[in-house]
Amino acid sequence: MVRRRAVWIVAALFVALQASFFLAVMLWPATDDLPAAVRRLQIWLGLHVAGGQLFVGAPLLVWLAWRAPVWQVRLLIGLSFALLAALLFTTALEMQLVLVLSGKQGQPSHSALQFLTLLRLADFALALGMALMLRLAWRAEHLRADPLAPASLG
Numbered sequence: 001m002v003r004r005r006a007v008w009i010v011a012a013l014f015v016a017l018q019a020s021f022f023l024a025v026m027l028w029p030a031t032d033d034l035p036a037a038v039r040r041l042q043i044w045l046g047l048h049v050a051g052g053q054l055f056v057g058a059p060l061l062v063w064l065a066w067r068a069p070v071w072q073v074r075l076l077i078g079l080s081f082a083l084l085a086a087l088l089f090t091t092a093l094e095m096q097l098v099l100v101l102s103g104k105q106g107q108p109s110h111s112a113l114q115f116l117t118l119l120r121l122a123d124f125a126l127a128l129g130m131a132l133m134l135r136l137a138w139r140a141e142h143l144r145a146d147p148l149a150p151a152s153l154g
Helices: 002-027 034-046 049-066 071-103 110-143
Strands: none
Touching: 002 034, 002 049, 002 071, 002 110, 034 049, 034 071, 034 110, 049 071, 071 110
């Protein structure tokens, strides 16, 4: 039981750090131009965020879901895992768009820069959603209550 609690703590720290990171890169650098987007991706690559998501976050979530005592906890952790996958996808899409835009001649279009901003907001929203789902899963496991179980008469 102590080991499972330790895994929950590590998973909570991981999603908190991840949400904090995506909040930081959403706010800084404050400009919405191509050099700022390149700088954000350099930070993301330099800190090896994707490696942490794949080799720390994903195994933690799989282990927690596999050992979950009730179906509700497994479902919520599964949603966290899906949000992690979506976060990796949106970040990869952002990276691809930056590569395409930096290879073009001239200034990128305003709509392309707006799409990069939207992806940056989506990254933070997905990281925050993942943290919330994991918190709900922990709470459901802590209560160990099946929501479809009949209420006691006592």
